[in-house]
Amino acid sequence: MKVVLLDSKDVGGEILNTELIEDYPGFESVTGAELARKMADHAIKFGLKIETYKSVQEVRSEGDHKIVTLVDGTELSAYAVLVTVGGEPTKLGVVGEKEYHGRGVSYCAVCDGAFFKGADLAVIGGGDSAFQEGLFLTRFAKKLYVVHRRNEFRAQAILQDRLLKMDKVEPITPAEVTEIGGNGDVKWIDIDRDGKTERVKVEGVFVFIGFKPVGRHLFKEHIEHDKNGYLITDQYMRTSIPGVYAAGDTRAQLAKQITTAVGDATTAVLHAERYIEELKDLERAFPSEPKDVVAQTVSKAELQVFAPGDLVLKEGEVADRFYMIIKGEAEATQRGPDGSQIVINRFGPGDYFGEVGLLNDAPRLATVRAKTSLEVMALDRETFAGLMKSSQATEDEVRRVAAGRTRAASPR
Ligand SMILES: Cc1cc2nc3c(=O)[nH]c(=O)nc-3n(C[C@H](O)[C@H](O)[C@H](O)COP(=O)(O)OP(=O)(O)OC[C@H]3O[C@@H](n4cnc5c(N)ncnc54)[C@H](O)[C@@H]3O)c2cc1C
Structure with missing residues (x-):
């Protein structure tokens, strides 16, 4: 994936305002400037493009993309955006405060x-x-x-x-x-x-007369924040806008530290990568679906991981989820007259299953197990219904697939 880091100043953020850092693991004592440089060099080595003195003015959603407008008018387009703009401590605004910052x-x-x-x-x-x-x-x-x-x-x-x-x-x-x-x-x-x-x-x-997080001001549409303006995220650092993540000091959390900022960002990036993969898979499977609905749907999806042989859904059980495979393979079986399991279908990346029970409001027709290590995107009943409602072509296609599978799985 292509990633660009935009910073309105030199890269490093608040670390650059810190003389010595003595609580970052692995560095007993390091200057802020050195840690920032090491972090930047390390990231560049792994392919990160860093653009300094590029100030972001606004981020808005357009279909499944975020449009990032810089102060100089340049526009960038991305599937996902990670907001790490931090905030500013409220200053006293008195003589000597600026001069002695970092020296007392x-x-x-x-x-x-x-x-x-x-x-x-x-x-x-x-x-x-x-x-x-x-x-x-x-x-x-x-x-x-x-x-x-x-x-x-x-x-x-x-x-x-x-x-x-x-x-x-x-x-x-x-x-x-x-x-x-x-x-x-x-x-x-x-x-x-x-x-x-x-x-x-x-x-x-x-x-300590206040800290003003600056993240929420970048968004044209509403983004959930707490009463002090910090962006609210879930455990994957997802904000309320699909494809927008937040990490570090701009996020509502307990600590404002380098360790927590780095940890937040790790989680956000790993999830963003999955989000983009899921988005593309869903768009390939349902090409007539409006792009913003796809983004909304993926943002509500639950990522589930199974080991080979694990049960995903069981014949006869109440249908409550729709699944799409991100990675790995799965196998659908049905109980034969003699009690043995008969394989009736195999699924790979991009394939979906679980739609029959949801569309017909009926118990599961088959059992599905992971054949290899398996990662699936699971949609609950409501999210699946929303996806069907937003495009007639999608619903027709899913119903056609479901009818074929129902015939194949009929009692033999
Ligand atoms: C004086 C001081 C000493 C500290 N010492 C320590 C310490 O010893 N150990 C420790 O763990 N933590 C320390 N901290 C806290 C630590 O620096 C922060 O928790 C950490 O830097 C947060 O990282 P961040 O990326 O969330 O935000 P920041 O470091 O604030 O970085 C935000 C970045 O976003 C950029 N930005 C802002 N708005 C825009 C925009 N519109 N467009 C583009 N770029 C933008 C800024 O230029 C900045 O580079 C200290 C903080 C201060 C102020």
Whole structure:
């Protein structure tokens, strides 16, 4: 398959904003720049085309394809799109914040906290993130200030109890940071409390006043997201739009880490490959079916895997699924008068079975077992009915095949 990676900046994302990474397996300590370069070189070696400084403006569906429009007006067309645009931590917007980013100003305690052993630190924010990350920072901080612009914190009570009861933790409220300063590294923050400016000596400022995932803004059509704007996926990283996957920081999940981003992407890519194969198989089998219906159908399909000899469906059972073979072979048998199994059909890649029982609302006429390792796409009753309804030619063809099979399987 042909794959292109588009990035509006240089390749590497947030890793490039990280001085040292010390929690990526296999790399005891590596600079963000080096890890990003190694990842890119590795992917290029396996054939990935990387286009840097190509900013995506919009993604829309057209039939079974996604049309990706770049800011420069170029359009690309793909069967599947994996969204890994991450997000942006909300910035304080004060003097010194940009200058000291990476030199005392951080937006990730888990990532950078360990660099501040024995230091006085400040957490800015009053929500769950600020408190969770603040708790993490207490492992390293000598003193931890929690600066929040309101008197009340929004964080869950249990988090507040755990953090604020520690001797080393001191809340400063209601207060707003007005400036961050130092001499090459952060040494202090100025805060405004009750109209007066106070200088607080700290070596690290951890800002958690929000994170804005940016993925959903790329889509013209609705894409499911949670109340904070993170894209919702299933366990295969599928979003609500067929053929669109999400991975990493832009996805609704617990951790925002390199390991989880890489893991998400692995799952997404493996599934996307299958999705494209299934799409093509279904289009070949039902050429008159509208392409967008095929994409919808495949996105609802369940991938099932069988070992040689495994039972897929059993004669006499209630019919509840339609199957199409992606890989491998299967065999249909029927019980003969003497109880032995008589082979009545063989199926290979692209063949379908299970339609007779669904169309006639009748028990299975035959038993189907995997003859080799078998991968099938299974459609439930409702999805199969939708496929039949959307094209008369498809329904006629499936009914014709079903009638032939019914005759072949009639009691002998
Ligand atoms: C300061 C800091 C330190 C960190 N340290 C660590 C650490 O030590 N260990 C760890 O595991 N994690 C760390 N993290 C978190 C980690 O960097 C992220 O979890 C990870 O980078 C997420 O990867 P991602 O691909 O989802 O998103 P990102 O890394 O955010 O990458 C998104 C990419 O999408 C591109 N993009 C955005 N919009 C568009 C568009 N419209 N068109 C084209 N391209 C676009 C961006 O340019 C960017 O390259 C740190 C984060 C920060 C901010």
